[in-house]
Amino acid sequence: MNHTSILDQLNNIIKQYIALNDEKDALVVDYKDPGELKKIIQFDIAEKGVSENEFLGLLNQYLNYSVNTGNKQFLNQLYSGFNFPAFVGEVVTALSNTSMYTYEVAPVATTIEKEMVQLMNSYCGYSNGDGIFVSGGSNANLVGLFTARNQIAPATRFSGYDASLKLTAFVNEQAHYSFETAANIIGIGAKSVIKVKATYNGSMCSAALEKAILESKERDETPFFVGATCGTTMLGAYDPLDSLASICKKYGIWLHADGSFGGSLILSKDHRGLMNGIELTDSFAWNPHKLMNIPLICSALLVKRKGVLQQNITDINTDYIFHDIDNIEDLGKKSIQCGRRVDAVKLWFAWKYFGLTGYEARIDNIIAMATYAASIIESNEYLELLAERQSFSVCFRYKAPAGKNANEFNLAIREKLRKTGKSMVNYGYLGDTLAIRLITANGDLTKEDIDLFFHNLLACCI
16 A cells, blocks of 8 residues: 555545534434444455555545544533544654653653643642543542552552451442442452432532441441542532541541543633532542543543552562663553553643633633523423533433323434434433433534534424
C-alpha cells in the first residue's frame, strides 16, 4: 500500500466526518442490527491482506455505521462531543507511541502529566498532593480503595489480606458499581461494601452514614473507606463532602470522592459549590473524558498526600526499566500499570487551546443546557420531570395515554428514537419508574440542539 496516498485520503475522510457535527440532519447512527452489519462489512480476516481501496472502504464503513458521539444529538452517555485540540493530541500520542513508565522514553509526556496533576490538584485544594493518570474512572476508584486499604493495613501488601480485620467500605446506595468490583479485586470482598441510604435527591445521607459506621463497629468490623459520589449516574446528585469529611475525620476513615462523572464541575466558580469540602477528601477520581470532552480514555486519580501512591507498590527491583538517572521521577513507580498510555497529553493540548476561562465557560454552558432542557419539559403538557434537576442529568418521561403502561410506553419511544438515528438518549429506573435520562455533557451544545432533540422525541410519540 502507498501510505502517503492513504494518509491524503484519510485526511479528507476525517474532515468530512468532523463536518457532520455541524449538520443538523446528520444521523447519530445509521442503525443496523448485527445480522445486517455482517452483510455490509466483511469482519473475518482472510489469508491475503486487503488492497488500498478495500482498506479505505473499511475505514468509511467503520465510520458510517458507528455511533457518532460528536454529534450534538448524542445525549445518551455521560460523555459526548468532539474536542478538536484533544483529537489532535490523541493523533500525536498514537503517532509517537510511547509509554508512561519512565522519563527516558517519555520526557515531554512525563512533564505534561506532572503539570496536569499539579493543575488538577490546585482546583481541589491538594496543596501537597500527587496523582496518576489511569485507565478510567473504575480504575481510579479501584486505586483509591487500594490505597486506603494499604494505609490502614500496610502489611497486606506483602502478606495478603487478613480477613480478621473485617474491613468495611461505605458508598451511596446510588454509587457506581465499580466500588464492589474494586472490593472484590483487592481481596476484601464485594459484600464488605455497605450501601448507605440516599436522600430524596440521590445524595448520601450523612446521618445514615454515621449510623452505618457505628453498626459496622458494633459487629467488630473495621470501617476504613467512604466513597462519596460527585455526580450520580442517574440524577447527577452530589454527596455532601463537607459533612462526610467531618464524620470520616471523627472515625479515622479515608474519604474518597468519585468525580468520574461530575468532577469537572470544579472548574466552574458558579457551580463548584456542589463540591464544597473537596479539599477535605483524601483522594479524588476525575475523568476529563466526560464533561471536558477529551477522547476516551482520560482519567486521573488525585491524592491529598504526596508519597501514598508509591507506597502501594510492593517492591521495584527492575533495573531493566528504572535506572534512576539524573534524579528525575519516573511515573511508573507509582502506577499499578507498567505500559500506560500518555492520556494526559490530549488533555494538555485541549486545556492549552481553551485556557482556564474557556473551559470554565464550557462547563457553565453544560449546566445552562441542562437547565434549559428542564424548562422545556416543565412547560410541555405531554412531558414530566421525574426528579429535580441537580446538575447535568435531566430525568423525565412522556405522560402515557390512559390505559398504557408508562414504563413500556416510554421505552418504546426511546427505542423508536434510537433506531431513527436522529437523536440518542438513554434511560434508567428511579425505583420502579422508567426515566428517560438526558445528559448535556457536550460543551458545544446550544438551545437549538436541545430544541431539536425534543422535536425528534415528540415526533416518535405520534
